[in-house]
Amino acid sequence: MPSKCAISCFKPPPTSPTEYENAQKRILEVFGQWKAPANFKVEFFVVRVGEWGGHMPVDCDDPLTIHKFCSMLPAFVFEARPVIAVEDAVRGELEVIAWRDGLKRK
Numbered sequence: 001m002p003s004k005c006a007i008s009c010f011k012p013p014p015t016s017p018t019e020y021e022n023a024q025k026r027i028l029e030v031f032g033q034w035k036a037p038a039n040f041k042v043e044f045f046v047v048r049v050g051e052w053g054g055h056m057p058v059d060c061d062d063p064l065t066i067h068k069f070c071s072m073l074p075a076f077v078f079e080a081r082p083v084i085a086v087e088d089a090v091r092g093e094l095e096v097i098a099w100r101d102g103l104k105r106k
Contacts, residue, residue: 004059005066006083009076011052023075024052030073040065052076057083 014020036042040060047054053076060066070078084092 004057004083006081007056007058008079009053011076027073027075034072037065
């Protein structure tokens with residue numbers, strides 16, 4: 001069953017300009033050759049303006065595939081979080097609220 005995941009990546013500050021330039025070149029070299037597996041559907045990929053890092057919602061049915069993607073670029077710190085559509089979240093919250101409101105008070 002496919003599940004949605006929001007992947008965010010953050011580039012820690014470099015220790016030197018040369019280190020930053022080398023990491024930038026390597027990141028573009030590696031990412032430019034990467035091909036998404038069939039079970040890893042990227043909905044879109046946005047980059048935060050003025051920095052190296054961004055956000056990518058994906059549909060993927062395998063946590064290992066997500067882990068492999070996050071391991072591909074060790075210059076970044078990745079966060080992968082399961083996400084659901086807002087309408088599903090609201091429906092679930094309303095169900096829990098109704099259940100909670102029906103509890104007997106002690």
